Amino acid sequence: MNYLKETIAFYDQVDLKQLSSSAVALWGSLMYINNKTGWKKEFTAPASVLRAKSGLRDSSFKLARKELDQKGFIRYKSGNWNHAPGYQMISIKSMIDHETNYPANYSTDELPDHLGDQLTSPLFKQNKKKQKEVVAGERSPHTFYEQNMSMLTPFIAEKITQWCEEMSDELVIEAMKMAIGQNKLFFQYSEGILKQWRKKGVRTLQAAKSMKREAGQKQKHSPQHSKTHAILDKLLEEDDLWIDVKP
Structure with a gap:
């Protein structure tokens, strides 16, 4: 991933997806850790470390993590007593590029499974009217x-x-x-x-x-x-x- 391009793409989506400030802070912390791991596809991170870096209390941290997962920004796998939770950062830049280049008359059934899943993820359920409203409104x-x-x-x-x-x-x-x-x-x-x-x-x-x-x-x-x-x-x-x- 390209740290700068992914960050710009993410903040283009913040208002559109109505992300909370807690989710924004947690995403930044996850990106920082993922960068430190050398951009592994999947990486682990203790909740205590993420709470400390994002400045979130336990309840706010869990809600922010659930929000990012449900809105298609990350994939989260719960851990157990001897393994920290696992995370996968979704490339926002790649998904936006796919959306831009995707022919309107194609069906997702005609595409590879992984691309079809990305195109039907919550991140792609956008409409132009909503985008215009966000631009006109107050920024986070x-x-x-x-x-x-x-x-x-x-x-x-x-x-x-x-x-x-x-x-x-x-x-x-x-x-x-x-x-x-x-x-x-x-x-x-x-x-x-x-x-x-x-x-x-x-x-x-x-x-x-x-x-x-x-x-x-x-x-x-x-x-x-x-x-x-x-x-x-x-x-x-x-x-x-x-x-x-x-x-």
Whole structure:
């Protein structure tokens, strides 16, 4: 598999298939481990390791794994007392390519079994109308980050998932929009904004925008506007420093 191409193909499907943020985080962790194994067709991974890498609790992890399996992104085989569960990553890029090149007047009965199975999997039950609706609608925080800030790594996906669970998807996206407005294309800055909102009890998008407007009005009338702005940037950048390692 090609890590980058598979990741791009996957995030093209996230909104279309309405994947939860937990499923997105788990898929990223599974891809990371599969890459470490040298892209084996089937590989094993302890649940404890996947929970740690995806940042999911046991119940959320099991639901995310079931979701990915049912929607055709992975194949999962349960383990036993001396064997870890087995996983197989489905090549999203290959399936999309097959769908694009597949003649409309062919029957899946005329194709090899493995290709017929892929074409009738849930991933291919799409329609153009739904695709247009998704494009017009709001993107998921994970997709928004990758399309506007940087490549999404499992570590950042975990961070975004945690904040989505604590606050909300729309607040996480709004924090990233504010970071982009300041030309801060790293999630640490967005996280600093989210921590401020948490501290001040902000829990809705309307409250966040109202707070932003009030802060803007105060800064306009303050002679220390530029100095205060620079100090705020510095505090946000230094708060709980972590390094975004590019894969």
